[in-house]
Amino acid sequence: MVPELAVPRPSASQVPPMPPVPTVPTVDHEPLIGGGKTIAQVTRDVCAPIERGPTRLWYGAFAASSSALLLGVLCVAYQIATGIGTWGLNRTVGWAFDITNFVFWVGIGHAGTLISAVLLLLRQKWRTSINRSAEAMTIFAVICAGLFPVIHMGRPWLAFWVFPYPNARGSLWVNFRSPLLWDVFAIGTYFTISLVFWYVGLIPDLATLRDRAAGLRRRVFGLLSLGWNGSARTWARHEVACVLLAALATPLVVSVHSVVSTDFATSVVPGWHATIFPPYFVIGAIFSGFAMVLTLMLIARKVMRFEHYITAKHVGAMCRVLVFTGSIVGLAYLTELFTAWYSGNPYERFTFLNRAFGPMGWAYWVMVGCNVVAPQLLWFRRVRGDLRLVFLLSLVVNVGMWFERFVIIAGSLERDYLPSAWSGYRPTLVEVGTLVGSFGLFLSAFLLFCRWLPMLAIFELKGVLPTTSQPWRHGAQA
Amino acid sequence: MSRRVHVATFDNGHELVAAARACRRRGLQIADAHTPHPVHGLEEALGLPRSRLPIVCFVGGFVGLTLGLAFQHWASAVDWPLNVGGKPFSSWPAFLPVAFEMTVLVAGLATAAALLLRSRLLPGTTPSSFEPRATDDRYVLIVQERDATLAAGELRALLLAHGALACREELSAEEVAT
Amino acid sequence: MDGERREPLELPDELGLEAAPSRRSFLKLAGFGVATAALSACRRAPIEKAIPLLIRPEQIVPGKAYWLATTCGGCPAGCGALAKCRDGRPIKLEGNPVHPVNQGGLCAVGQAQVLSLYDARRLDGPRRGATRSSWEEIDREITAKLDEVRAIGGRVRLLTSTDSSPSTRASIAAFLRRFADGRHVVYDAVSCSALADSHAATHGVRALPRIRLERAKLVVSFDADFLGTWISPVEFTAARRTTRDSEKPQRFARHVQLEPRMTLTGAIADRRVRLAPWEIGPSVAELGRQLAARSGSGPALDLPKAIQLAPLEGPLAEPLARLAEELWKERGRAVVLCGANDLRVQKLVNWCNELIGGYGGVLDLAAPSQQRLGDDRALVELRQELADGKVGALIVAGCNPVYELPDGREFTEAVRRTPLVVACTSQDDETAELAHYVVPLPHFLEAWGDAEPIAGIVTFTQPAIPPLKEARTLRRTLAAWCGDARDDRALVETAYVELVAARRAAAAPSFEKALQGGFALVPAAPRAVEPFHSAALEPLPAVEPPPAGRLALVLESRVALPDGRHAHNPWLHELPDPITKIVWDHYATLAPATAVSLGLAQGDVVRIRADGAAPALELPVVVQPGQHEGVIAVALGYGRKGTDRFTSVGPRWLQSRPTVEPGQLVGVNAAPLLTFVDGALRSDARSVAIEKTGRRVDLACTQDHHTLAVPEHLAPEGGEVRDAVRTLSLAELVADPDHALEHAALEEAELWPDDHRNAGPRWGMAIDLARCTGCSGCVIGCQAENNVPVVGRDEVRRHREMHWLRIDRYWQGDPAGPRALHQPMMCQQCGHAPCESVCPVLATVHSKEGLNQQVYNRCVGTRYCANNCPYKVRRFNWFDYPHEEALENLALNPDVTVRSRGVMEKCSFCVQRILEAKLRAREEGRALADGDVQPACQQSCPAQAIVFGDLGDPNSRVSRLARSGRGYGVLEELNVKPAVRYLAAVFDAAEPRDGS
Secondary structure (H helix, E strand, O other), rough: HHHHOOOOOOOOOOOOOOOOOOOOOOOOOOOOOOOOOHHHHHHHHHHHHHHHHHOHHHHHHHHHHHHHHHHHHHHHHHHHHOHHHHHHOOOOOOOOOHHHHHHHHHHHHHHHHHHHHHHOOHHHHHHHHOHHHHHHHHHHHHHHHHHHHOOOOOOHHEEEEEEOOOOOOOOOOOOOHHHHHHHHHHHHHHHHHHHHHHHHHHHHHHHHHHOOOOOOHHHHHHOOOOOOOOOHHHHHHHHHHHHHHHHHHHHHHHHHHHHHHHHHHHHOOOOOOOHHHHHHHHHHHHHHHHHHHHHHHHHHHHHHOOOOOOOOHHHHHHHHHHHHHHHHHHHHHHHHHHHHHHHHHHHHHHHHHHHHHOOOHHHHHHHHHHHHHHHHHOOOOOHHHOOOHHHHHEEEHHHHHHHHHHHHHHHHHHOOHHHOOOOOOOOOHHHHHHHHHHHHHHHHHHHHHHHHHHOOOHHHHHHHHOOOOHHHHHHHHH | OEEEEHHHHHHOHHHHHHHHHHHOOOEEEEEEEEEOOOOOOOHHOOOOOOOOOHHHHHHHHHHHHOOOOEEEEHHHHHHHOOOOOOEOOHHHHHHHHHHHHHHHHOOOOOHHHHHHOOOOOOOOOOOOOOOOOHOOEEEEEEOOOOOOOOOOHHHHHHHHHOOEEEEEEEOOOOOOOO | OOOOOOOOOOOOOOOOOOOOOOOHHHHHHHHHHHHHHHHHHHHHOOOOOOOOOOOOOOOOOOOOOOEEEEOOOOOOOOOOEEEEEOOOEEEEEEOOOOOOOHHHHHHHHHHHHHHHHHOOOOOOOOOOOOOEEHHHHHHHHHHHHHHHHHHHHOOEEEEEEEOOOHHHHHHHHHHHOOOEEEEEEEEOOOHHHHHHHHHHHHHHOEEEEEOHHHHEEEEEEEEOOOOOOOOOOOHHHHHHOOOOOOOOOHOEEEEEEOOOOOOHHOOOOOEEEEHHHHHHHHHHHHHHHHHHHOOOOOOOHHOHHOOOOOOOOOOOHHHHHHHHHHHHHOOOEEEEEEEEOOOHHHHHHHHHHHHHHOOOOEEEEEEEEEOOOHHHHHHHHOOOOOOOOOOOEEEEEEEOHHHHOOOOHHHHHHHOOEEEEEEEEEOHHHHHHHHOOOOOOOHHHHHEEEEEEEEOOOEEEOOOOOOOOOOOOOOHHHHHHOOOOOOHHHHHHHHHHHHHHHHHOOOOHHHHHHHHHOOEEOOOOOOOOOOOOOHOOOOOOOOOOOOOOEEEEEOOOOOOOOOOOHHHHHHHOOOOOOOOOOOOOEEEEEHHHHHHHHOOOOEEEEEEEOOOOOOOOEEEEOOOOOOOOOOOEEOOOOOOOOOHHHHHHHOOOOOOOOOOOOOOOOOOOOOOOOOOOOOOOOOOOEEEEEEEEEOOOOOOOOOOOEEEEEOOHHOOOOOOOOOOOEEHHHHHHOOOOOOOOOOOOOOOOOOOOOOOOOOOOHHHHHHHHOOOOOHHHHHHHHHHHOOOOOHHHHHHHHHOOOOOEEEEEEOOOOOOOOEEEEEEOOOOOOOOOOOHHHHHOEEEEEOOOOOOOEEEHOOOOOOOHOOOOOOOOOOOOOOOOOOOOHHHHHOOOOOOOOOOOOOOEEOOOOHHHHHHHHHHHHOOOOOOOOOOOHHHHHHHHHOOOEEEEEEOOOOHHHHHHHHOOOEEOOOOOOOOOOOOEEEEEEEEOOOOOOOO
């Protein structure tokens, strides 16, 4: 499906009103970047928000997100000081909001890697306007995700025990058979590689900022840009390195959510013990991730005035990804039901009946409604064209995907093998506050990123400008 | 020891590449080119060798994989064998995920490290830049002056002919890598 | 990590502390200061040495346990107990295996007594009114007042609950002898007076026959909860187990229960008939009539014209006829029991027993039981005397009449008018409030004592710890008032010696010997048991069912709190009721149909109004399957003064709710609704009206779903019922004892080569569901042994109870007359433990002996193991559960870690006992023998339903049971290889009932 994206069909309705583009050599389809920008303009436009300083809108958003973050900090502090008992968990439901949030945030992260790595390998030019912030999003999402496995521990101050470090307690290692330990390595690697990839990509743009700035800012960017001077040799290696990192990140992103899914797939809990989980989780992650990218992009292009760089073309492309992955997720739900029925295992069968019609049935239907039904609207061009509608749908999908994880985790635990041990689950204020806080952390980080770093990959944009890219094709053949 | 170089500035990549080609046809040696974005075809225009980063990446991955597997086996079967859920001490299928992550981790870090070291991209290094706008919208060609194979004037003419906006002689700070 | 403690830091010398510190030394000091602060912050509370003595008292070896044979004082049943003492203090009570009464088991209440011992709020020192006084003073003043009473020949009344202690009775006699009109009045809060009276009438002996259930082949019980709360449950359970020996299925006894409410006994009966309280009498009469008809009329049985019984019509006729047939068939090996405290009915019961040869067979009047000595008639007289102000001095000892008896207000007034009132009690209770003098009674574990629960069995109590409170036994108090200065030991010894002499029991052991064993067999004084007086039989007055719109009220005892006596014991409050599985709350039970017709649901608070002056009770409703539609049942023993202390139980946090609202009590006192009906204290003779209050209470119940059948609308076909508990009919078992259960074919498919050879034993357990009565003794036993914290009502509401061993109770059959399937559920110590493979830090791993070990100090608390446990037996420390009560902490078992916040815990098969047994074996230079290791649950089980041992040894008891035809593993199909095997429950029902 991705190649299909490579050559988006032209359409009048998709093009937002923009000034005529006379200087640009005519090409077979209208350019990714609107407004007939020149290289210099690109530099200026992208650096503008950083040099100009934040808008009032930015301040408003940051105030909101940072207060959410503060709430979260307070909740977590209280919980760590008092005990996990301040969460609504019980002897039967040992995980609920905590691991739900964990899986949710990891999933969000995936779209970033996908856009920057997979689309790079597939030579998708349309990614250039969004990959930088998508990668940033990945990093912040993974930070949020990594938080939960730590604070969900009964004794978080001992969290470092999950690392196999040499110690003075005789031979004392960790359990490499435990999916939770796989998580530690998967998330750790994922975070590191994403960060490296992101930074390597940032260096040239940091240099650009450096050369435009003066004083302290110049020194800071000078330090960060590691003395980049755009030498052809470095560019050559840089391109190779990016491709290699992309090539590594692609299987990584698949492995990470597969590993996360094994937390459940390798257990004996009916509703968790399912072989379909790895692919099911990966696609779900991409789905939710793209929804989040879309949400952020639509906000950013307004707040940062990037309408010319994040055009309806990008939105359209992402909508197509959404409707596609959303449908696969729907298929996965059906497959789950079928497997449960076909297995003939009474416990499995009961679990799924209980999911749909039991005490938490409402959550199940929220999940189906948001993830399977709602995205189908995106088949319609008119819907894809209406950014407000698209924004709304992206939010709906985010909600739905959160509920998916909640239904799988709490919904399966609540009633398993022995009826005597069945129970329910009701979240506490602390849990809700922590969830809100994680969004606060994510948005605050993202806003700071918009404020201090180039939100769009300047050098990549320059690479796809009509002036630089299109004629060169012919030149190359000559 | 410092060298004299000719620095030509262009406002687009195509002309830069053309100029570079011309210079090399004339037997001139191109010291370097500074561009705001990767310009396609510049490598072969400058006759740069293929990067060896892929090898570094592969080796890193291999090391990560072997270390990962070996350590897990040693820790759970040799150093501290425990009966965990009735599984064998060395339950290798369970070790694969971690081994895989180690592969990717080491490979990735190795690649990035190699890139930075090889290109001397280190914090604190001052860029050897001839044109501050080289990271903005200027394409800079640095031609090395050899024992007058070409009169200074001719070279200048050649470059201007290929659309250089400006062309000047300078003393390049460091030894140009060849 | 947790256990690690740092030595107190000392100031290193090399920190040059010159007068004017240089910059360097200042920095040194600063750094040192920070370090110190950090370290001392890490340091845990210092260890208090339990025994600081330099000269060790003999017998007390620090860290080594020793056992004292004693007698449980939890109730008058007089079970023999062993007090396990460590460092000079008792930490656990266990049944004495050789004791003739309980033969090894001990009930939940008994085992919880060790906690009551360390109750900081027990009375300390004598008081005049409310003010602390001294023994000399109060003795002087009281004796002075008593002399006045004597001088005017006034009446002295001693009111006590049942106390069969020979020595105490001796001092009582000696004391009362000094007065012209002194009387000792005994009553029981839950009275069996009519049972004794009836035998006075029919056999000329006022006594409770000793019931030898082990001789019974058929037990028919009319509302007698003999396995739960009636007279001597542990004794009866022990007897029952011999009639449920899986080796000899032919010897299984049948048990039929006829009752209005659901009792522990009725819930597991082979057959159960619901009948209303007012139907009990007529049913017994009908049974007698039918039996008499079969027996033909012998001389003993030609009845006075007064009762020519008319045959009973109605739905009960058929089952009763069937019952009569069965009883007749089992003549000589059958017995009829009746819990009703109604003289006429009890006489008819005796008649039935006479007809089926119960006397001399199952019932023994020659050596009767003295576990209930209450005499309601005497009590009624006393109340009259008090009301008329004729009593000069009232001494109340070991009972709490103001709380336990109906119309307390009048009683209170009467008591207030009495010139001298002395209360001997261990708690500052409702009666003590009225007393002029309060004399604290010691806990039985800190005093000398004796008892003769059954004629011929004298059993002793010896102090296991120096008195924690300044208290004095009734025995010694009375002796002191008679000017007898001897101490308890002397009094007890004398009483024993005299007893032996009086009965000319040459074979009886010496006092010392008796103390060692805990009991002595001193043949009972021969009683003149007369042949049955059929003349004593009376016709029953016609009892009308309550008018429409009203329900018959049954006041019942609950297993955990049989009466108010133990209402200050948090373990018992948090023990899930075997029937309702509810903790902490006080409630009224209704039949499902009744609840529907009244539009009530579980938790709705109702106002229960009785006619007359009796106060209305406001209680939440619990819908109880198997209860009679015409009945509402309310437990006695709640609303005790001082239960407001439980406000502080359990963790406090943002959204927590206190176990008891500040200033409130746990439950309400239902005793005011008891009634005196012709001289008997009746608990089932009232009718009440029910009104909704509109309020709701969120009851704390440890079980949400009460059947093995899943909800209909979620039931997949083939999966409607889960088979966690398997049942068999006796017929099936007898037919083929070795293959009674059809097993799902489990082929041994192994993914891995098993490279873990077990060194030494492979510990395992077998639990016989045919024996388990659900009495929950094991739960408290486990709690005491393993330092399981009390978490309070709110935490249980949130499904966070901490018991390592729970008893699952599933109702089977139609809601009108279901049967309970009890299943003790603890860690199954799986061979392929799912919990182990998921723990990231190896905090739970498998031992070489097949134990699934939990390593507390390695646990980081991911709770993954609990999620992955199919049995959900793992317990998580959600908070730091308070251990503030320094005194209460003395009950902690030093061999078991007190778990800190954030770690997982679970049943360990009492690994500390396994190690102890190994050490003992090694000391004695022998191999570990089968039965050396007994986990707390097995030890405490009165039914001996739990057997622990080495599954690796084919000849061990546990392996033999595990192999038996009834053996199965819960969820074996998961191939987790549980080390606990269950033996299918067996019911002697005509039709085999499996599944729902």
